[in-house]
Amino acid sequence: MFSQALLVRTDSITRHLETVFLFTKNDIRTTLIPVTIFALSAAPKHDPTRAWHAALWIWFHLLQFNIANQIQDPEEDRKNKPSRPIPAGRISVDSAADMRWVMVPVCLMLSLWYGTQALLASTVFAVLTIWYNELHGDKMGLSKNVLTAILYGCLEVGGTVAASPRNSYIDKAGALAVALSSTAFATTLHAQDFKDEEGDRLTGRRTLPTIFPKAARFSMMLGIPLWSFGLSRIWKIDTLSTTAFVVYGAFVGTRFVMYDTVGADKQSCKFYSLWYSLGHLLPGYWRFFYGV
DSSP: OHHHHHHHHHHHHHHHHHHHHHHHGGGIIIIIHHHHHHHHHHOSSOOGGGHHHHHHHHHHHHHHHHHHHHTTOHHHHHHHOTTSTTTTTSSOHHHHHHHHHHHHHHHHHHHHHHOHHHHHHHHHHHHHHHHHTTTOGGGSHHHHHHHHHHHHHHHHHHHHHHTSSTTOOOOHHHHHHHHHHHHHHHHHGGGGTGGGHHHHHHHTOOOHHHHSHHHHHHHHHHHHHHHHHHHHHHTTOOHHHHHHHHHHHHHHHHHHHHOOSHHHHHHHHHHHHHHHHHHHTHHHHHHHHTOO
16 A cells, blocks of 8 residues: 555656656757856866756756746647647646746745856846746747847856856856857847747747748858857867868758758757857867966
């Protein structure tokens, strides 16, 4: 009897943990891994053992944002993303909404442990999460890009602080890395919108691919290799690595112009995520060869 009750209890806990994980599953590759790589590269003091601190801080804030986002239009998710926890019937909208607001103080308390900069990043992140979701800042292409880039920058700041010894601060090189990464993301993140273009048109969501379909694709072909070259120059990357990074960026950007099916856009988005992750390594290169 006891063993059976324990088994049921364990299954219930496992199911709840899986539900929580599913809120962030789609962002593991596109956000959690790249930002964790960035945090380790941009941190003033390298300490690989702090990687889990950065990943934990980033993941908790991703969870806060994703729950807030996924309770906004569950009916759309039932059509386009039925595996998400709410449309899959794993959790109700009301329970998810309660969880969404609980995550705000949880993230703030977690950030308090890492110091002032992490707490500030968490506070700004919470405010912009409300703007993006509850105030529908995601409905316009330009504001969506800007808000997403700033939110991403908050993750980078908090992750970088968490990856450093406790109560550390981001130095000038780290601040430059965040500024460059956020700007590059703001001008290229619509790479992630092409695969959802048809669904966004049906729901009336205005993204750059729905407003300027051709221009948005050509901006990929120009913007990604230009950013590859610019970032390489700023972080003083060697000639061979710079050439490889620019060539790969040109390959990724050209794909968006040459192949425009949903399947091709999904694949191009994966190549873009890899390009962006590689870009996150550049501050670490500079710190290793030129940092004090």
